[in-house]
Amino acid sequence: MDRCKTTLAVLLLAAGTANAQTLDELKADGQLTDALKTDNVLTYGMGYHLQRYSPLNQINRNTIKRLVPVWNLSLDNNWGEQAQPLVYNGVMYVTNARHTVAIDVGTGKQIWKHTLDWPADTPRVVCCGVSNKGAALYNGRVYRTTLDAHVLALDAQTGKELWKTKVAEWTEGVSLTLAPLIANGVLIIGNSGAEYGVRGFIDGYDPETGKQLWRRYTIPARGEKGNETWPQNNNAWETGGGSAWITGSYDAALDLIYWGTGNPAPWASQSRAGDNLYTSSLLAMRPKTGEIVWHYQFTPNDAYDYDACWELILAELKVAGKPRKVVMQLNRNGFLYVLDRTNGQLISAKPYEKVNWATHIDMKTGRPVETDIAKSIREMKATEHWPSTRGGKNWQHAAFNPNTGLLYANTLHEGRMYKHLETKPFEKGQRYMFIENLPLPRAAGEPIGHIEAIDPLTAEKKWRVPLTDFQIWSAMLASGELLFTGKETGEFIALDAATGKQLWQFQTGSGINAMPITYTYKGRQYVTVLSGIGGLYWNINREALKDRVPVGGSVWTFALLPE
Amino acid sequence: MLAWSSALAQAPTPQQIQRGADIYERNCSPCHGARMQDPQGAFDLRKFPHGERERFITSVARGKNQMPAWGGMLKREDIEALWAYVVSDESVHGH
Numbered sequence: 044m045d046r047c048k049t050t051l052a053v054l055l056l057a058a059g060t061a062n063a064q065t066l067d068e069l070k071a072d073g074q075l076t077d078a079l080k081t082d083n084v085l086t087y088g089m090g091y092h093l094q095r096y097s098p099l100n101q102i103n104r105n106t107i108k109r110l111v112p113v114w115n116l117s118l119d120n121n122w123g124e125q126a127q128p129l130v131y132n133g134v135m136y137v138t139n140a141r142h143t144v145a146i147d148v149g150t151g152k153q154i155w156k157h158t159l160d161w162p163a164d165t166p167r168v169v170c171c172g173v174s175n176k177g178a179a180l181y182n183g184r185v186y187r188t189t190l191d192a193h194v195l196a197l198d199a200q201t202g203k204e205l206w207k208t209k210v211a212e213w214t215e216g217v218s219l220t221l222a223p224l225i226a227n228g229v230l231i232i233g234n235s236g237a238e239y240g241v242r243g244f245i246d247g248y249d250p251e252t253g254k255q256l257w258r259r260y261t262i263p264a265r266g267e268k269g270n271e272t273w274p275q276n277n278n279a280w281e282t283g284g285g286s287a288w289i290t291g292s293y294d295a296a297l298d299l300i301y302w303g304t305g306n307p308a309p310w311a312s313q314s315r316a317g318d319n320l321y322t323s324s325l326l327a328m329r330p331k332t333g334e335i336v337w338h339y340q341f342t343p344n345d346a347y348d349y350d351a352c353w354e355l356i357l358a359e360l361k362v363a364g365k366p367r368k369v370v371m372q373l374n375r376n377g378f379l380y381v382l383d384r385t386n387g388q389l390i391s392a393k394p395y396e397k398v399n400w401a402t403h404i405d406m407k408t409g410r411p412v413e414t415d416i417a418k419s420i421r422e423m424k425a426t427e428h429w430p431s432t433r434g435g436k437n438w439q440h441a442a443f444n445p446n447t448g449l450l451y452a453n454t455l456h457e458g459r460m461y462k463h464l465e466t467k468p469f470e471k472g473q474r475y476m477f478i479e480n481l482p483l484p485r486a487a488g489e490p491i492g493h494i495e496a497i498d499p500l501t502a503e504k505k506w507r508v509p510l511t512d513f514q515i516w517s518a519m520l521a522s523g524e525l526l527f528t529g530k531e532t533g534e535f536i537a538l539d540a541a542t543g544k545q546l547w548q549f550q551t552g553s554g555i556n557a558m559p560i561t562y563t564y565k566g567r568q569y570v571t572v573l574s575g576i577g578g579l580y581w582n583i584n585r586e587a588l589k590d591r592v593p594v595g596g597s598v599w600t601f602a603l604l605p606e
Numbered sequence: 607m608l609a610w611s612s613a614l615a616q617a618p619t620p621q622q623i624q625r626g627a628d629i630y631e632r633n634c635s636p637c638h639g640a641r642m643q644d645p646q647g648a649f650d651l652r653k654f655p656h657g658e659r660e661r662f663i664t665s666v667a668r669g670k671n672q673m674p675a676w677g678g679m680l681k682r683e684d685i686e687a688l689w690a691y692v693v694s695d696e697s698v699h700g701h
Binding site for chain 1: 628631632633635636637639640641643644645646647648650669672674675676677678679
């Protein structure tokens with residue numbers, strides 16, 4: 044009997060281990076210094092550092108011609124696919140706004156599917172596309188957020204819902220689309236909704252129970268440090284935006300998460316004089332408590348929708364001959380920032396795109412020096428504005444190769460005729476922007492964006508491939524000698540990372556707005572990307588592409604055809 | 607019913623058009639474009655047939671294609687004001 048018990052205990056332990064993602068495994072994900080575990084992709088960003096880089100090189104310049112699809116699985120979803128899949132022990136986990144799906148990596152067959160049922164009018168409070176960016180894995184569970192502002196846990200083996208916690212009331216303008224982050228045992232999420240005048244927040248939850256452990260509003264309340272940067276004669280801070288809608292990075296050694304915050308609300312700035320902390324900022328926070336250890340504001344009193352939510356990439360860079368632990372961001376405002384991530388000290392801030400609202404960043408104060416263009420916008424005049432409110436780069440994530448020290452990004456080259464309108468009283472759950480934003484005539488042949496390799500400290504381009512048809516809304520993946528990204532017209536492409544030359548492409552069934560991953564399975568390198576036009580595309584290119592690119596989400600997985 | 611029919615027959619008032627303009631500016635312009643210009647990915651409302659009032663009201667209330675349903679937030683008279691604005695000269699030429 045005792046022997047039976049012992050055997051059972053061992054079996055249970057083994058089963059538990061096979062389905063558990065420990066904190067150590069999460070920390071090791073994508074870390075080149077540890078024993079490289081390339082079978083798994085456990086974190087959004089392919090590592091807590093968000094480098095979206097893998098040293099895997101079976102698929103390389105010479106072999107790429109043999110890269111072929113090995114399976115495709117429909118995701119039964121027409122809203123669009125923006126997620127990065129995760130992989131653990133031969134099982135892939137994929138999310139979109141409707142479903143969470145577990146897939147056998149070896150066969151491409153669906154293991155389980157969990158479906159959400161949010162109210163049909165929820166998209167009313169989603170400014171920029173019904174989407175979901177991915178899951179988090181921890182301790183045998185799959186965690187995700189929902190459009191109608193819930194966070195939930197599923198059993199990774201069965202897809203059974205274990206808990207579901209209401210984060211906020213969606214009718215008040217809050218939605219959730221980001222992939223959660225597990226840092227130091229805490230499940231961390233941030234909200235969307237600045238376009239509806241919500242007060243942004245970052246939350247910590249107990250992954251075991253779904254109980255909220257802390258909430259850090261990105262706008263301090265009256266009496267809290269930072270609130271003095273808001274008018275004291277109105278309540279603009281209560282409806283001041285500052286969403287936190289892209290997953291942050293995490294330095295486990297420093298035990299700091301790095302989270303970007305969104306634009307203030309409304310976009311028109313007349314009613315919110317002051318710097319408006321902590322909007323359009325970077326927050327370095329303790330994952331256990333939500334304490335803000337340091338902050339840096341990229342765009343004080345942001346009048347331009349210059350979210351600072353984009354990926355905050357962690358790396359070690361040589362600065363003036365000395366290695367520094369840095370955090371980097373290609374900010375929406377057109378500047379590429381490098382900061383010391385131990386203390387928030389600004390190391391570098393150089394323009395990487397055409398910028399006319401500021402001349403430069405003052406390295407002593409860390410503040411942008413605004414031009415007459417900025418003055419004109421604040422005076423509510425229609426003004427030619429670069430980069431446009433969509434930014435020098437939008438959310439399509441950059442990759443970083445620690446061997447070349449370069450960032451690889453899909454950037455935007457767009458100015459617009461931008462005007463602040465008179466603001467009107469806040470109405471709960473309704474848009475809170477008050478701007479006009481019209482296109483500028485574009486010279487023939489002028490690119491609308493670039494795929495480029497950028498030096499983080501100088502913002503110099505090592506190479507730059509102009510785009511003339513549609514901007515790229517898919518993230519970049521650096522893998523060995525190659526870069527993978529995808530187009531709205533459906534092509535999944537691979538470029539030579541040294542030159543930008545396109546080496547390979549495959550036409551998927553819909554458009555690509557998602558994040559590729561690469562990993563190994565039984566010793567063979569795989570690449571996976573989701574295809575499924577949607578997201579911001581609905582706002583921008585739907586009319587232009589509706590007869591060319593059908594909707595319909597699916598997972599495409601590629602490997603090398605044996606020689 | 608009689609009252610409803612006679613309301614239909616009446617031309618929209620300037621107040622109704624202004625109410626529609628305010629709703630449009632706040633909730634519709636982010637996708638359909640400022641003053642219906644630059645609709646980008648959304649339906650170009652400048653092309654909406656002026657004879658199809660009920661279709662407009664139903665589409666806004668219940669949602670259509672990628673447009674969410676607004677009936678939970680906007681009352682019938684709000685959507686009628688929106689219609690008054692969309693078919694007025696004010697919408698494209700500014701207000």
